Amino acid sequence: MALFPSRQDGARGWAKLRQHAEREGHARVPYGHEEGAHPLGQWVAEQRRACRAGQMSGLRARRMERLGMVWSPYEVAWEEGLTAARG
Incomplete structure (x- = not known):
């Protein structure tokens, strides 16, 4: 069972990820992070899992990458x- 199975939850997750990325300048969201009452870190972890499993469209993945996913x-x-150690 998916963590956020409904289209509405997907849209909410996307909106929260966009807010986070605009505010922080990246979409590297820690697992425990929440945006308001939304468990954004868990949602992002589920998106990573779906991508690894081949369950995400290329279009959706590119859209998330534009936010800095x-x-x-x-x-x-x-x-x-490694970069810091070399410097």
């Missing part, structure tokens, strides 16, 4: 650490 926060953190 980070599909693998661990990989980004590793690259940032």
Whole structure:
């Protein structure tokens, strides 16, 4: 069962992700983060899972990437650490 199965919940998640990205300058949302009462971090984790499982359209993935979606926060953190170590 999907965490947010309805189209309305998907639209709400998208809107909250957009708000977060506009405010923070990225869409790297921690798992426990909430936007208001919306569990945005959980919603983003579900989007990552759906993408890995091939259950997300390319159009939706590109739309999220335009907001700065980070599909693998661990990989980004590793690259940032490596860049800092080299500097």
